Amino acid sequence: xxxRKDEKYAIYVENLIKVYSGGLKALDxxxxxxxxxxxxxxxxxxxxxxxxxxxxxxTQIQPTxxxxxxxxxxxxxxxxxxRKLISYVPQEFSVWxxxxxxxxxxxxxxxxxxxxxxxxxxxxxxxELMGLSxxxxxxxxxxxxxxxxxxxxAAALMVKPRVIFLDEPTIGLDPRxxxxxxxxxxxxxxxxxxxxxxxxxxxxxxxxxxxxxxxxNRGRVIAQGTPQELVRLLGGETLKVWIEGESERASQILSxxxxxxxxxxxxxxxxxxxxxSSVMLPKIVQALSKSGIEVRSTTVSRPTLxxxxxxxxxxxxxxxxxxxxxxxxxxxRRAIRAGG
Amino acid sequence: MSLKSYWEQTVxxxxxxxxxxxxxxxxxxxxxxxxxxxxxxxxxxxxxxxxIPTANVDYxxxxxxxxxxxxxxxxxxxxxxxxxxxxESGILKKLVSSPVDRFIIVLxxxxxxxxxxxxxxxxxLPVALLFGAKLKIDPLSLTxxxxxxxxxxxxxxxxxxxxxxxxxxxxxxxxxxQAIVMPLFFTSNALYPIEIMPAPLQxxxxxxxxxxxxxxxxxxxxxxxxxxxxxxxxxxxxxxxIVLLLATRYLQKIVx
Numbered sequence: 199x200x201x202r203k204d205e206k207y208a209i210y211v212e213n214l215i216k217v218y219s220g221g222l223k224a225l226d227x228x229x230x231x232x233x234x235x236x237x238x239x240x241x242x243x244x245x246x247x248x249x250x251x252x253x254x255x256x257t258q259i260q261p262t263x264x265x266x267x268x269x270x271x272x273x274x275x276x277x278x279x280x281r282k283l284i285s286y287v288p289q290e291f292s293v294w295x296x297x298x299x300x301x302x303x304x305x306x307x308x309x310x311x312x313x314x315x316x317x318x319x320x321x322x323x324x325x326e327l328m329g330l331s332x333x334x335x336x337x338x339x340x341x342x343x344x345x346x347x348x349x350x351x352a353a354a355l356m357v358k359p360r361v362i363f364l365d366e367p368t369i370g371l372d373p374r375x376x377x378x379x380x381x382x383x384x385x386x387x388x389x390x391x392x393x394x395x396x397x398x399x400x401x402x403x404x405x406x407x408x409x410x411x412x413x414x415n416r417g418r419v420i421a422q423g424t425p426q427e428l429v430r431l432l433g434g435e436t437l438k439v440w441i442e443g444e445s446e447r448a449s450q451i452l453s454x455x456x457x458x459x460x461x462x463x464x465x466x467x468x469x470x471x472x473x474x475s476s477v478m479l480p481k482i483v484q485a486l487s488k489s490g491i492e493v494r495s496t497t498v499s500r501p502t503l504x505x506x507x508x509x510x511x512x513x514x515x516x517x518x519x520x521x522x523x524x525x526x527x528x529x530x531r532r533a534i535r536a537g538g
Numbered sequence: 539m540s541l542k543s544y545w546e547q548t549v550x551x552x553x554x555x556x557x558x559x560x561x562x563x564x565x566x567x568x569x570x571x572x573x574x575x576x577x578x579x580x581x582x583x584x585x586x587x588x589x590i591p592t593a594n595v596d597y598x599x600x601x602x603x604x605x606x607x608x609x610x611x612x613x614x615x616x617x618x619x620x621x622x623x624x625x626e627s628g629i630l631k632k633l634v635s636s637p638v639d640r641f642i643i644v645l646x647x648x649x650x651x652x653x654x655x656x657x658x659x660x661x662x663l664p665v666a667l668l669f670g671a672k673l674k675i676d677p678l679s680l681t682x683x684x685x686x687x688x689x690x691x692x693x694x695x696x697x698x699x700x701x702x703x704x705x706x707x708x709x710x711x712x713x714x715x716q717a718i719v720m721p722l723f724f725t726s727n728a729l730y731p732i733e734i735m736p737a738p739l740q741x742x743x744x745x746x747x748x749x750x751x752x753x754x755x756x757x758x759x760x761x762x763x764x765x766x767x768x769x770x771x772x773x774x775x776x777x778x779x780i781v782l783l784l785a786t787r788y789l790q791k792i793v794x
């Protein structure tokens with residue numbers, strides 16, 4: 199029998215729709231394929247549907263229509279088989295803070311059926327990998343945010359899952375703590391080639407750590423590919439121009455120049471997409487100074503995923519969040535909690 | 539999944555609770571204050587009045603089992619607050635995406651809450667004895683009383699899990715908790731024999747699960763009559779099993 203297409207992938211999602219009981223459409227026809235051993239990022243603003251997608255894939259809630267498989271098992275009809283093969287780190291804290299780090303892992307090791315003669319060594323290894331050996335005997339409430347996150351990841355990795363789901367794994371952490379979390383995670387991923395699907399709204403994180411990226415906005419996939427492929431969608435270079443105020447007017451002036459596109463204009467900075475900065479930069483500076491707008495400095499860089507997102511949606515992630523409004527984000531969160 | 543692994547997972551929840559109690563046993567003692575007042579103030583005062591017919595036992599002895607249960611049931615019914623918190627955090631989400639069967643999550647948590655609740659037996663009973671209650675404390679009656687209280691508390695913890703589905707905040711939960719525990723307590727046979735209650739209340743007392751748990755505790759701890767105590771225990775077992783199954787159905791709602 200030939201292998202079915204949806205069994206070839208670690209994660210296979212086809213035309214997934216989720217409408218919560220309040221009528222809120224969190225996913226609107228999402229399709230996604232993740233190869234085994236791949237690190238895949240789902241990127242998008244709050245309220246884009248990232249958490250809903252992950253909760254369906256981890257068998258917590260059911261989709262309204264469409265289908266999703268994890269390692270060939272249907273998340274709806276074979277949820278028990280899926281749960282044995284995956285690990286999940288939710289966005290919110292998922293360890294008990296009134297017991298020690300070791301005790302938390304001990305509990306999860308029993309829940310996942312790790313044999314009693316192996317428990318101690320497996321827990322110790324996981325704690326060591328995450329740099330928590332010394333703190334393991336302390337109550338978790340004395341841990342920093344980064345340490346708690348590492349403990350949660352230790353709990354997730356300890357059970358040797360084939361697919362690990364991380365929902366905003368570094369949200370709320372400082373840059374150094376974020377880096378440590380990823381460093382440890384990658385160390386493990388390299389050794390065991392586990393498939394990783396993570397949600398994030400940090401573009402830099404997706405760009406640095408993901409082999410493939412899916413952009414999600416308002417419940418729809420707007421682009422998919424390796425970070426390089428996505429960046430290539432834009433072509434050319436990104437030019438950042440710092441000016442003395444009046445960015446709106448500056449943006450209008452530049453719109454008359456052929457071949458360039460203003461991606462964003464904040465109070466004193468313009469982000470411009472250009473096929474060749476060496477040709478376009480003098481034209482830009484000239485056009486602006488002719489209108490009395492002084493250019494203070496410029497930098498040229500290759501486009502980032504952030505620039506791609508702006509090009510595709512017409513706004514940055516922060517702007518997309520503002521546009522959809524806090525109210526909508528809250529409505530999504532409420533709907534996620536209330537279920538449906 | 540084998541029966542052995544179901545058992546191990548259930549025990550893991552109980553062990554988790556014991557570890558939490560070990561690190562912070564405050565609740566065990568603060569919750570014991572109220573029942574101790576019932577015994578030492580209310581019990582000893584009413585004892586002097588001799589206005590409530592308690593057959594051949596003194597009043598303090600008569601109310602001791604009920605007061606133990608009042609304290610235990612409060613802890614058990616308050617256990618759902620933890621679930622309100624765990625729903626806000628990611629703990630429940632993580633648990634339901636793990637290989638544990640959802641029934642085991644409810645059974646494990648209910649047993650864990652029940653273990654916490656049963657601690658009251660070992661605090662309130664010594665106080666009752668100290669104030670002169672005449673209780674039969676031998677290994678058999680103590681084991682049976684613990685079992686009856688444990689099974690009853692599993693039911694109340696499960697009930698609490700169901701409450702957690704509807705009470706989205708701690709404040710609301712605490713409010714409803716008071717509105718449940720005290721009426722159940724007053725409409726049971728905890729403080730007076732059912733026979734002296736008005737007819738409508740008697741009818742209610744007969745469907746109140748507390749009545750049967752208290753009967754069982756009273757038969758064991760006061761009269762040493764294990765055979766009679768089994769009747770109460772069986773009713774308690776039916777109550778707890780039904781609520782446990784209902785809670786399993788509702789767990790999905792909490793998660794979503």
